[in-house]
Amino acid sequence: xxxxxxxxxxxxxxxxxxxxxxxxxxxxxxxxxxxxxxxxxxxxxxxxxxxxxxxxxxxxxxxxxxxxxxxxxxxxxxxxxxxxxxxxxxxxxxxxxxxxxxxxxxxx
Ligand SMILES: C[S@@+](CC[C@H](N)C(=O)[O-])C[C@H]1O[C@@H](n2cnc3c(N)ncnc32)[C@H](O)[C@@H]1O
Numbered sequence: 001x002x003x004x005x006x007x008x009x010x011x012x013x014x015x016x017x018x019x020x021x022x023x024x025x026x027x028x029x030x031x032x033x034x035x036x037x038x039x040x041x042x043x044x045x046x047x048x049x050x051x052x053x054x055x056x057x058x059x060x061x062x063x064x065x066x067x068x069x070x071x072x073x074x075x076x077x078x079x080x081x082x083x084x085x086x087x088x089x090x091x092x093x094x095x096x097x098x099x100x101x102x103x104x105x106x107x108x
Contacts, residue, residue: 001069004098005065005069005098005100008065008094008097008098009035009062009065009066012032012060012061012062012065012094013032013035013062016030016031016032016060016062030059030060030062030087031059032059032060032062032063033062033063033066037063038062038063038066038067039066041063041066041067041070042066042067042069042070043070045067045070045071045074045076046070046073046074049074049076050070050071050074050076051071051074051075051076051077052076052077052079053067053070053071053076053077053078053079054078054079054080054081055067055078055079055080055081056080056081057081057082058080058081058082058087058088058091058106059082059087059091060087060090060091060094061080061090061091061092061094061095062094064078064080064091064094064095064104064106065094065095065098065100067080068095068098068100068103068104069098069100071103071104072100072103076103077103077104077105078103078104078105079104079105079107080104080105080106080107081107081108082106082107082108083108084108085108088106088107088108091106092106
């Protein structure tokens, strides 16, 4: 994983923690995976050389970035589904920032 993506993931993790902290309703929270959990999913994608990966619940794309980086390495593709259009739009911006848009199909 390159330094730019590592920095973006670190920034998103801290943003998610602070964003969620004052949201009493869990549905208002971004609910990003813990970094260790997201990393484990990425390891599984790489270890199984997964080519077609489906993520349910994109949120703003924290775990999506981890999975996208992994499918980029396997030569695969990720489809990620999110019910909230604004969250999917945030994910699209984050993927674009990381240069990983080409390996991900975001659906609302
Ligand atoms: C736990 S969060 C996902 C966190 C994300 N994987 C990450 O690590 O950043 C669950 C997400 O699923 C979305 N969601 C809930 N019901 C859904 C549905 N029926 N279809 C698609 N997305 C849904 C929510 O809007 C929320 O953003």
